[in-house]
Amino acid sequence: MKHLDDDLMQVTLKPGTDRGYDFVSDSEIVALKQFQPPVGIMSIYLDVRPETLAETPVLTRFKDAVKAIRTHQEAQWNHDDKVRFNMLVEALEDDLREEALTPHGRTLVLFAAPSRIRPKRGKVDYALFKTYYLPDAVPDLIEWGQTPVLTPLLVLRDAHPQTGLMLFNREEGRFFLYHLGEVEEYNIGIKNEDGSALSKASPWHGYGEHNHQQWQKEHQARYFRNVAAVLSKVAQKTKWEWIVLASPDIQEAKHLYNYLPDMLKERVIGEIALPMAATITEIRDTVKPIVDAAEAEEEKATVQFWQQELAKPDGLAVSGVADVVEMTQEYRIETLIYSEGFIQPGWQCSDCGSLVADILTEKPSKCPYCDASYLLEKSDIIGELALKVMHAGGTIEVVQHAETKALVDTETFIGAVLRY
Ligand SMILES: [Zn+2]
Numbered sequence: 001m002k003h004l005d006d007d008l009m010q011v012t013l014k015p016g017t018d019r020g021y022d023f024v025s026d027s028e029i030v031a032l033k034q035f036q037p038p039v040g041i042m043s044i045y046l047d048v049r050p051e052t053l054a055e056t057p058v059l060t061r062f063k064d065a066v067k068a069i070r071t072h073q074e075a076q077w078n079h080d081d082k083v084r085f086n087m088l089v090e091a092l093e094d095d096l097r098e099e100a101l102t103p104h105g106r107t108l109v110l111f112a113a114p115s116r117i118r119p120k121r122g123k124v125d126y127a128l129f130k131t132y133y134l135p136d137a138v139p140d141l142i143e144w145g146q147t148p149v150l151t152p153l154l155v156l157r158d159a160h161p162q163t164g165l166m167l168f169n170r171e172e173g174r175f176f177l178y179h180l181g182e183v184e185e186y187n188i189g190i191k192n193e194d195g196s197a198l199s200k201a202s203p204w205h206g207y208g209e210h211n212h213q214q215w216q217k218e219h220q221a222r223y224f225r226n227v228a229a230v231l232s233k234v235a236q237k238t239k240w241e242w243i244v245l246a247s248p249d250i251q252e253a254k255h256l257y258n259y260l261p262d263m264l265k266e267r268v269i270g271e272i273a274l275p276m277a278a279t280i281t282e283i284r285d286t287v288k289p290i291v292d293a294a295e296a297e298e299e300k301a302t303v304q305f306w307q308q309e310l311a312k313p314d315g316l317a318v319s320g321v322a323d324v325v326e327m328t329q330e331y332r333i334e335t336l337i338y339s340e341g342f343i344q345p346g347w348q349c350s351d352c353g354s355l356v357a358d359i360l361t362e363k364p365s366k367c368p369y370c371d372a373s374y375l376l377e378k379s380d381i382i383g384e385l386a387l388k389v390m391h392a393g394g395t396i397e398v399v400q401h402a403e404t405k406a407l408v409d410t411e412t413f414i415g416a417v418l419r420y
Pocket residue numbers: 349350351352353354367368369370371372
């Protein structure tokens with residue numbers, strides 16, 4: 001299909017509009033990762049689900065975390081550091097008090113990096129201040145350090161596959177990304193070979209103006225082949241893991257499935273009917289249950305496979321923190337599986353970077369891998385393990401659906417499926 005040379009097709013997301021949640025893009029995460037705070041940065045993840053708020057208010061949890069930070073770090077601060085930290089905490093308390101009035105989403109994420117300027121008259125200047133409302137709950141995590149803590153954000157992204165949706169009819173095609181409960185529409189620029197824009201006579205699916213009376217079987221087959229080719233290209237460019245096919249006529253969506261290459265067929269999780277003019281909100285509400293069901297199913301299948309492997313004498317599976325840490329160090333993890341909300345502290349060797357953790361929570365005297373004696377305390381070793389697995393090309397499965405939870409039967413479950 002001539003219109004689809006890579007250089008002639010641009011795929012970008014349109015800026016968002018009406019939403020209750022935030023869509024954290026890859027580029028925002030990269031920007032946060034590269035950001036160098038002038039003095040330090042406060043990373044805040046707070047579970048703001050109604051049931052959690054009823055138990056302990058946001059402000060109480062924040063104050064407790066700040067107390068812990070002071071206990072651990074204050075000895076290393078000079079007078080200016082202390083003043084700045086106190087001002088920052090006061091300002092953030094005000095912000096959180098305000099946020100508590102209108103909670104939305106399930107997790108409030110906040111990054112606050114004060115500028116070097118010493119605050120005057122109670123006003124903090126920020127080098128960076130960012131809030132996000134995530135549609136999923138992550139455990140509380142509040143840290144003050146030299147770099148932002150991005151682990152929960154990254155893990156959340158990996159635990160939920162990016163789902164692409166194509167809404168099409170014979171006149172046009174619209175493309176959407178569903179991720180973490182939010183939907184965004186793509187701008188897809190498809191051009192002719194010479195770079196000129198498409199027209200009615202040469203529309204998006206490559207089928208010219210036609211005589212309706214002559215709309216024969218072969219024309220129809222060509223239309224679906226062309227639509228399938230466009231979808232393949234877009235799916236490749238956008239790295240969609242799952243796909244939903246949508247058309248005003250559900251039969252067209254179902255029919256298109258047959259024209260997809262096998263590699264894409266495997267990723268289709270639903271065919272649905274939607275009007276071409278569907279709004280982002282309509283699309284979100286329609287796609288969410290489909291993705292939820294697919295996630296629940298995948299989660300269960302992963303845990304069941306893990307159980308089967310674990311039962312074999314030479315099965316490709318391990319269980320428990322100590323074994324998972326060891327396998328992570330050896331880059332042998334294909335899929336890391338753990339209970340939602342499982343948080344455990346551990347250590348990282350400042351020499352070789354190895355992670356150290358066990359069911360015992362006592363700090364070891366030296367690194368078991370290189371014998372170095374300086375071990376850095378990590379408040380969320382599970383998140384660190386998950387990051388390491390992701391960097392090595394593995395995937396993350398967070399156990400969060402009731403049916404799968406019943407299979408592992410513990411709040412502190414961790415296991416892994418191995419590559420070899
Ligand atoms: Zn070491």
